[in-house]
Amino acid sequence: MSAEVRRVDASELAAREVPETEAEVDLAVDLAGIHLDNPITTASGCFASGREVDRFYDITELGAIVVKSITREPRQGLPTPRMAETPAGMLNAIGLQNPGVEAWLEHDLPWLAERGAKVIASIAGTTPDDFRHVARALRRQPGIVALEVNLSCPNVSHRGLVFACSGPDSAEVISAVHREAEVPVLAKLTADVTDLPGVAEQVVAAGADGLTLINTLLGMAIDPDTGHPELANTYGGLSGPAIRPVAVRAVHQVHQALPDVPIIGCGGVREVGDVIQFVRAGASAVAVGTSTFVDPFVGQHLIGGLRRWLGERGFASIAELRGAVQPW
Amino acid sequence: MVSPAGNVEGRRDADTPVRAQCEVLTRRREGVYWHLSFSAREIAERARPGQFVNLAVDAPGTLLRRPFSIAKVSSKGPYAGTIDVVFDAHGPGTRWLTTVEPHDVLDVIGPLGTPFPLPQRKVPCLLVGGGYGTAPLLFLADVLTRKGLRTDMIVGAATRERLFDIIEAKRSSASVTLTTEDGSAGTQGRVTDVLDRVATASRTGVVYACGPNPMLAAVSERCRELGLPVQVAVEERMACGIGVCFTCVLPMHTADGSVRMVRSCLEGPVLDGARVAWEQTGVGGTSVAIPPAATSAAATSAADAQRRARERELWGER
Numbered sequence: 001m002s003a004e005v006r007r008v009d010a011s012e013l014a015a016r017e018v019p020e021t022e023a024e025v026d027l028a029v030d031l032a033g034i035h036l037d038n039p040i041t042t043a044s045g046c047f048a049s050g051r052e053v054d055r056f057y058d059i060t061e062l063g064a065i066v067v068k069s070i071t072r073e074p075r076q077g078l079p080t081p082r083m084a085e086t087p088a089g090m091l092n093a094i095g096l097q098n099p100g101v102e103a104w105l106e107h108d109l110p111w112l113a114e115r116g117a118k119v120i121a122s123i124a125g126t127t128p129d130d131f132r133h134v135a136r137a138l139r140r141q142p143g144i145v146a147l148e149v150n151l152s153c154p155n156v157s158h159r160g161l162v163f164a165c166s167g168p169d170s171a172e173v174i175s176a177v178h179r180e181a182e183v184p185v186l187a188k189l190t191a192d193v194t195d196l197p198g199v200a201e202q203v204v205a206a207g208a209d210g211l212t213l214i215n216t217l218l219g220m221a222i223d224p225d226t227g228h229p230e231l232a233n234t235y236g237g238l239s240g241p242a243i244r245p246v247a248v249r250a251v252h253q254v255h256q257a258l259p260d261v262p263i264i265g266c267g268g269v270r271e272v273g274d275v276i277q278f279v280r281a282g283a284s285a286v287a288v289g290t291s292t293f294v295d296p297f298v299g300q301h302l303i304g305g306l307r308r309w310l311g312e313r314g315f316a317s318i319a320e321l322r323g324a325v326q327p328w
Numbered sequence: 329m330v331s332p333a334g335n336v337e338g339r340r341d342a343d344t345p346v347r348a349q350c351e352v353l354t355r356r357r358e359g360v361y362w363h364l365s366f367s368a369r370e371i372a373e374r375a376r377p378g379q380f381v382n383l384a385v386d387a388p389g390t391l392l393r394r395p396f397s398i399a400k401v402s403s404k405g406p407y408a409g410t411i412d413v414v415f416d417a418h419g420p421g422t423r424w425l426t427t428v429e430p431h432d433v434l435d436v437i438g439p440l441g442t443p444f445p446l447p448q449r450k451v452p453c454l455l456v457g458g459g460y461g462t463a464p465l466l467f468l469a470d471v472l473t474r475k476g477l478r479t480d481m482i483v484g485a486a487t488r489e490r491l492f493d494i495i496e497a498k499r500s501s502a503s504v505t506l507t508t509e510d511g512s513a514g515t516q517g518r519v520t521d522v523l524d525r526v527a528t529a530s531r532t533g534v535v536y537a538c539g540p541n542p543m544l545a546a547v548s549e550r551c552r553e554l555g556l557p558v559q560v561a562v563e564e565r566m567a568c569g570i571g572v573c574f575t576c577v578l579p580m581h582t583a584d585g586s587v588r589m590v591r592s593c594l595e596g597p598v599l600d601g602a603r604v605a606w607e608q609t610g611v612g613g614t615s616v617a618i619p620p621a622a623t624s625a626a627a628t629s630a631a632d633a634q635r636r637a638r639e640r641e642l643w644g645e646r
Contacts, residue, residue: 052571052594055344056337068574076589083567083575087389090567094574097589240391293392293568294384296437297337297347 025310026317027303029063031284032184032210032262034145036063036118038303039279039318043266043289044069044122044148044188045094049108050115056296060117061303063285066212066264067108069124069150072133074100084221084230089240089268090290091219093233096124096153101137113143120186124150127157128176135180148186148264149177149208152215152237164190164215167199171206178207186264188212191250197257210262212287213250217243240290244268248281255282255323270298272305282323333433336370345440345570346370352432353410355425360489361414361460362426363399369409371438372401377468378538378561378598381411381438382569387424394421395569395593397538397561398439399463400470411438414463414492440569442598444468444536444559448644451533452478454526454556455501456519456547458539459485462492464561465538469500478502480530484519484543488512503530520546527554534642535559537601541609548601557639558601564592579605583636602635 027038041064048068050059059065077097084091098104112119121144123134131149138144151164151173163169170187178185187208193199200211216237221230229235247267255263265283269275270291278286291298310318338346350366357363371381375398382393400412417423428434447453453472455465462483469479479500484507485491491513497504505526506514515522519539526532537547538561551558564576571594580590581603590596 046572048572048574055570056339056347077574077577080575080577081565082577083565083573085390085392085567088391090391092567092573092575097574097577290391293570293573295347296568296570 025307025315026319027063027306027310028317029284029319030262031064031264032146032186034064034118034184036285038063038306039275039283039285040299040302040306041120041264041285041287042066042292042299043287044150046289046292050112050117053292053296053299054115057300059299060115062117062299063303064118064120064145065112066120066122066148066287067104067112068098069096069122070098070101070104070134070138071096071124072101072130074098074103079232081230081232082236084236086219086221086238086240087242089238089242090293091221091231091236091238092216093231093236095233096150101134105137105141109141109143113141117143118145119143120146120148122148122150122188123177124153125173126153126155128173131173132176132180135177139180139182144183146184146186146210147177147181148188148212149174150188150215151203152188152190162190164188164199165193167195167202170199171202174203174206174208184209186210186212188215189250190215190217191246192218196250197254200254200258200261204258204261208261210264210284211254212264212266213254213283214243214247214267217246239268241268241270244274244277248277251278251283252281252325259323269302270294272302272309275302275306276309276321279318279321280324284322333367338370340370342374345374345438347435347437350411350434350436352428352430352434353407354430355428358414358493359491361416361492362422363412363414364425364428365407365410365412366434366436367409368411368436368438371436372403372409372411375401375411375439376443377464377471378444378559379439379441380569380593380597381413381436382440382566383413383425384435385421385424387420390421390424392421392567393437393569394425395440395566397461397464397563397597398467400467411436412463414460416460437569441593442596444561444598445643446472446475447477447534447642449642450477451642452480452502452530454480454482454523454530454532454535456482456523456535456537456539456543457484457492457497458519458537458543459490460492461537461539461543461561461563462497465536466493466496466500468536469497473500478530480526480532481505482507482519482522482526483514484508484539486510518546519543520550523547523550524554527556532556535601537561541606544601545604545606545609548604548606552602555635557642559598560601560604561597562592562599562604563597566593569593579608581605600639 078095154160187203219238265278266287333351396413577589
């Protein structure tokens with residue numbers, strides 16, 4: 001594991017206060033003005049309603065919970081097969097199966113709010129008005145600390161091209177959501193574009209308070225014998241460790257261009273070293289997705305592991321590592 | 329990183345699954361199938377027939393766990409606290425599992441999913457297994473027998489070699505009827521070809537089935553015609569096994585007449601066979617079409633309401 005073997009730079013050693021014990025390590029971070037006890041969140045679409053993983057451990061230990069994307073109307077999702085395993089990753093095409101905003105507010109959010117979870121509500125739609133409608137329905141609801149706008153949805157008025165592939169289309173959605181929202185708005189972007197910092201600049205100009213980088217990468221797999229695509233939808237989103245280097249690059253690139261914009265880093269996080277990579281690249285918080293499928297405890301493990309990693313190396317806080325990439 | 333055997337994580341409530349590092353006890357061939365037994369006290373204590381375990385595999389190019397129906401739980405004797413699973417080595421994950429050795433440590437999550445409901449009154453139970461789908465039914469037969477219920481079995485497969493453990497089936501049940509598609513053992517044909525006859529002869533009140541989905545669809549349809557309650561354990565492609573990824577969905581008729589995609593890892597794998605919208609699952613192929621939102625007249629009929637009322641009384645509160 002290359003992530004486990006790393007040199008501690010001398011300038012870092014000199015600059016910091018050395019904590020006495022691991023317990024003193026400060027994992028708290030600020031994300032667009034939201035205080036999180038630690039930087040570990042869930043990735044949208046990988047945590048369902050929260051109750052499923054709460055069978056294993058207390059999910060309020062997580063810094064925040066990004067829920068599965070909510071749409072205006074209930075969605076049954078796409079036909080199966082919806083998933084295919086690929087080297088160090090997987091393809092999925094679920095189709096945003098969700099109960100719709102009304103049922104989510106009635107059945108899912110009250111439980112999260114009662115538990116005291118910090119909820120980042122992911123919202124999705126096929127027109128800017130869909131997004132606006134959901135954002136409006138989520139106003140003044142308990143527990144919601146931010147909205148994450150899932151821009152990797154097909155835009156019906158643009159040949160089904162996803163919003164996130166176009167800066168102007170993304171900006172239009174963000175501006176519609178921004179007008180309704182009373183909590184910070186995070187734009188979730190894809191790295192399937194030629195100029196990611198350009199798209200990022202446009203959504204920030206439209207009112208995004210932060211960014212989530214990155215969504216899955218579009219992929220395809222074909223059964224060589226039958227000739228069928230592995231997914232009923234033909235194409236699907238690639239996730240898992242396979243996309244991690246792309247995600248770290250995306251965070252770094254955007255952080256260089258927009259150093260003041262908070263970022264949730266996301267893509268193939270499995271181990272503590274992966275979290276550190278994203279924070280050094282410029283992320284304020286780090287979302288865990290596909291790894292939850294393999295290890296339901298991964299979020300809890302990362303929080304404990306992060307404290308140990310920082311304590312052993314004498315760092316007083318995670319926040320001080322943000323953007324700390326040492327040039328060659 | 330492999331934790332030592334015996335390490336267990338989880339809330340450890342009576343009904344919550346755990347993650348355990350389990351020592352392999354035996355791994356052997358069983359006919360054309362493979363049989364794996366491992367030490368998993370906390371999972372064994374909680375496991376009920378129909379539930380499954382999710383095993384981490386370490387094969388090159390794999391990322392996800394592999395789900396396996398629980399074939400047996402030993403609660404007494406020298407093997408107390410062990411779980412058995414049976415599988416066919418048909419992919420890189422299952423092929424890797426054929427190479428584990430006694431004393432190796434497996435990372436196991438379980439028990440997961442819904443168990444078979446047990447009848448609240450003494451009715452003869454007919455258990456219908458296809459291929460290695462028979463394995464979890466032997467665990468069920470054991471539990472039903474201990475409750476004092478009569479069990480009969482239909483064990484089917486394509487060929488004699490693919491019939492699973494007939495000796496154990498005969499030990500646990502009042503009668504065992506075999507079917508093979510090539511006629512190499514028992515009646516030539518499919519399990520549904522003998523279902524009516526066996527159900528009548530054994531005065532069956534409840535049917536349980538486990539096997540490939542096309543078989544479960546056919547058994548469910550036959551049971552509907554015969555007016556028999558039917559519970560099936562489905563096998564679907566899964567990514568997480570814990571209800572968070574929405575990969576393993578199946579369409580189900582709901583009481584209000586609509587069709588809803590349910591997760592076979594969380595709301596299943598045991599489902600009411602009469603409520604699965606098999607016609608929309610594309611059985612025979614692998615693709616599931618998405619049901620229209622329109623209300624299905626059949627599902628809201630008076631007969632269906634009566635059936636639901638009868639079954640509530642049969643299974644009790646669930």
